Amino acid sequence: MDNFEADILILGYGPAGVSAALYGLRAGLDVLLVGKDGGALSKAHAIQNYYGLEKPLTGEELLQVGKKQALDLGAQIVDDEVMDLMFDGSQFVAKGLTASYHGKVCIMATGAARKKHPLPGMAEMEGHGVSYCAVCDSFFYKGKNVAVLGNGEYALHETEELLQVVGSATLLTNGAEVSAKFPDKVRIEKRHLQGLVGEGAFQGVQYEDGTEENFDGLFVALGSANATDLALKAGAAFDQGKLVLDGDLQTTLPGLYAAGDCTGGILQVSIAVGEGARAALAAIKYLRENK
Ligand SMILES: Cc1cc2nc3c(=O)[nH]c(=O)nc-3n(C[C@H](O)[C@H](O)[C@H](O)COP(=O)(O)OP(=O)(O)OC[C@H]3O[C@@H](n4cnc5c(N)ncnc54)[C@H](O)[C@@H]3O)c2cc1C
Secondary structure: OEEEEEEEEEEOOOHHHHHHHHHHHHOOOOEEEEEOOOOOHHHOOOEOOOOOOOOOEOHHHHHHHHHHHHHHOOOEEEEOOEEEEEEOOOOEEEEEOOEEEEEEEEEEOOOOOOOOOOOOOHHHHEOOOEEOOHHHHHHHHOOOEEEEEOOOHHHHHHHHHHHOOOOEEEEEOOOOOOOOOOOOOOEEEOOOEEEEEOOOOOOEEEEOOOOEEEOOEEEEOOOOOOHHHHHHHHOOOEEOOEEOOOOOOEOOOOOEEEOHHHHOOOOOHHHHHHHHHHHHHHHHHHHHHOO
16 A cells, blocks of 8 residues: 655545645645545536636535646645545554655534434434444444445455454445445345434444344444544544644644534635635644654
């Protein structure tokens, strides 16, 4: 697996990530941007309410202008999906599908989190049998029978982590097709889910056909890892599903920042760009003070 190194590792190359990169690059630092796709911006039909545009641009056009601006100033930009984030005592290490990415500081700019509690009963059972982090909680399910909710590479990553500890794992796709290659020992259950079973604590799931199945725990790994998932794995705190951030957009883990839609504020390009700048300026100061 390849290794990429930089002073500032930025996860996501949308407006927040690119804006952070521009500040890092102009401070003379090595900047590495890792993103899996065009994020929310690429879905915008026309951006008209951002400063300085002579005419509306499509989100995709604005995305490409931003990426080119960062490339021209010397950024490394890599396409990959990040699954994991840790702090190894001296730097942040993000694991992607194809490589590992290292940074002395890290700015998470991964866009708006997916819907956090997709099934009835899930919010109440979080921490009571429902988990969002295999590396954090697999220990509690040693030898037990767990389910993973998801269908893609991130669900595979979480399942592989669990298989080192648990007795058995079932993938619940909730009607979706599987888009990653799961080990044969993982049972794949594609039936649609109705909800979770259990009073206060998770006991199993109910399928749409009315049948129920018991599991000891449920790990949610829908879509790809978002900033909250990654912060949790790295050891930063969050509260009620939201990252805990200080005035510099720093998480509770020194050197780990968040910016843009993933901070849960107003979902606009201008805000994402502003937060990217704020996080980068704080990260630059942190790097200079902690050389
Ligand atoms: C349909 C639509 C229309 C909109 N219209 C407007 C508008 O008119 N004006 C306006 O100001 N705003 C608009 N917005 C909102 C705007 O697009 C967002 O606020 C802005 O793009 C947020 O920037 P961001 O960098 O925080 O996140 P995003 O643009 O979502 O970028 C997130 C980045 O993180 C990457 N990423 C996520 N997870 C991972 C992972 N696990 N590994 C690697 N990379 C990852 C993505 O690939 C992407 O590169 C619109 C949004 C939508 C969806």
